Amino acid sequence: MATILPHTAKRVRHLEDTLLTVLTRWGYQEIIPPTFEYLDVLSAGLEPDLIEKCYKFVDQTTGRILLLRPDVTAQIARIVAMGMVEASVPLRLCYRSTVFRYEPEHAGREREIFQVGAELIGVDDVSTDSEIIALALECLKQLGLSTFTISVGHVGFFKALLARSGLSLEGQKRAEHAAARKDLPRLDEILTDERVPKRVARAILEVPSLCGREDVLERGREMAERDRELLTALERLDRVYRVLKAAGLADYLLLDLGEFRGFDYYDGVTFDVFAEGIGCELGGGGRYNHLIGRFGRDLPSTGFALDVDRLFQAMQRVGEGQAGARVDFLITASARHSGRVFQVSQMLRNAGHRVVQGVLQPHGQAGIRASVQEGRTIGACAVVVLGEKKVAPDEALIVAGPSSLVGAVRPGVPVRKRVKIKELPHLL
Numbered sequence: 001m002a003t004i005l006p007h008t009a010k011r012v013r014h015l016e017d018t019l020l021t022v023l024t025r026w027g028y029q030e031i032i033p034p035t036f037e038y039l040d041v042l043s044a045g046l047e048p049d050l051i052e053k054c055y056k057f058v059d060q061t062t063g064r065i066l067l068l069r070p071d072v073t074a075q076i077a078r079i080v081a082m083g084m085v086e087a088s089v090p091l092r093l094c095y096r097s098t099v100f101r102y103e104p105e106h107a108g109r110e111r112e113i114f115q116v117g118a119e120l121i122g123v124d125d126v127s128t129d130s131e132i133i134a135l136a137l138e139c140l141k142q143l144g145l146s147t148f149t150i151s152v153g154h155v156g157f158f159k160a161l162l163a164r165s166g167l168s169l170e171g172q173k174r175a176e177h178a179a180a181r182k183d184l185p186r187l188d189e190i191l192t193d194e195r196v197p198k199r200v201a202r203a204i205l206e207v208p209s210l211c212g213r214e215d216v217l218e219r220g221r222e223m224a225e226r227d228r229e230l231l232t233a234l235e236r237l238d239r240v241y242r243v244l245k246a247a248g249l250a251d252y253l254l255l256d257l258g259e260f261r262g263f264d265y266y267d268g269v270t271f272d273v274f275a276e277g278i279g280c281e282l283g284g285g286g287r288y289n290h291l292i293g294r295f296g297r298d299l300p301s302t303g304f305a306l307d308v309d310r311l312f313q314a315m316q317r318v319g320e321g322q323a324g325a326r327v328d329f330l331i332t333a334s335a336r337h338s339g340r341v342f343q344v345s346q347m348l349r350n351a352g353h354r355v356v357q358g359v360l361q362p363h364g365q366a367g368i369r370a371s372v373q374e375g376r377t378i379g380a381c382a383v384v385v386l387g388e389k390k391v392a393p394d395e396a397l398i399v400a401g402p403s404s405l406v407g408a409v410r411p412g413v414p415v416r417k418r419v420k421i422k423e424l425p426h427l428l
Contacts, residue, residue: 089122
């Protein structure tokens with residue numbers, strides 16, 4: 001569980017704020033789920049493997065077992081079913097939260113995972129499947145990412161293929177887990193152990209590698225033959241793809257018949273997000289039509305979650321994320337002008353700028369040079385000094401900033417440009 005230091009925390013918060021801005025513009029309302037849940041309540045929405053990875057402890061008041069939330073989707077399913085009974089659908093909810101899962105040492109995974117996500121609840125159709133994928137795509141674009149891929153599939157295709165293979169229920173579950181990890185040797189071992197006919201086994205082993213464009217669907221139809229369940233899954237996937245393609249998003253998409261999210265509650269169109277140079281998914285999601293029903297109110301739903309830490313890594317690789325660390329103005333003056341510094345800083349903040357207040361120490365040129373250096377350290381676009389001699393009360397000195405604003409800068413020599421204080425909000 002990582003400690004996030006100030007410089008990085010600022011950039012992480014900017015990332016989260018950008019994502020939530022996108023989500024709210026699409027009509028999603030933020031929900032804040034509790035950090036703790038009673039195990040006997042939430043377990044209805046959790047698979048046994050995930051429960052094993054939960055951090056559990058005893059509630060000293062009731063003696064019941066509590067757990068740190070391991071999955072926000074299951075929490076929202078509980079909240080909607082048990083606490084939002086009168087809410088009209090569709091419901092569009094979003095969140096930023098952390099989930100906690102125990103992982104063995106050196107597994108390469110964090111135990112505290114920062115997430116931003118969205119859930120669209122109450123409708124089961126192609127338009128909502130398409131909306132949630134397009135929304136995830138828009139989130140990534142607004143972060144400045146461009147080299148990413150969204151791998152879209154339908155878990156019903158692979159599940160139906162396994163069901164007609166003759167595998168036992170336990171064998172089907174183990175095969176699903178192997179497919180989710182793209183572990184073909186393990187999948188082959190499971191099929192061999194349960195004596196699945198070779199022709200059927202070959203088809204099952206082929207599916208995880210069926211990834212591409214429309215030709216993937218054609219191959220899927222050949223494998224389905226006349227099986228209605230398989231064909232229905234392919235038809236839904238095809239229709240979602242065509243909607244997204246018509247919206248001009250096809251370049252970001254891959255069809256993957258082996259796409260298989262690692263949670264049991266997914267039962268329809270699903271997707272994972274990948275970026276170049278990051279060895280694991282940035283997030284993903286999909287349809288879960290029966291999860292909320294486990295808590296008492298059956299509602300079809302779809303959604304996604306993005307891993308903030310992995311997004312941050314992806315942005316660093318492509319040189320993004322620096323904007324999130326940017327400070328617009330460092331406003332500084334001697335201590336006797338601190339009230340004026342506060343007033344001007346508030347004016348700039350009200351105009352939407354990010355402002356850091358400082359104190360000019362020592363006085364004169366040495367203090368100005370120190371302020372310029374501080375501005376460089378915190379990444380300020382402009383350093384502004386107030387209250388200097390021979391400067392009118394309604395004016396300020398810009399001593400560092402873009403060359404278009406202050407002109408050429410000689411190393412170690414602060415630039416002095418007078419501007420009206422009221423003009424500061426419009427300079428950047």
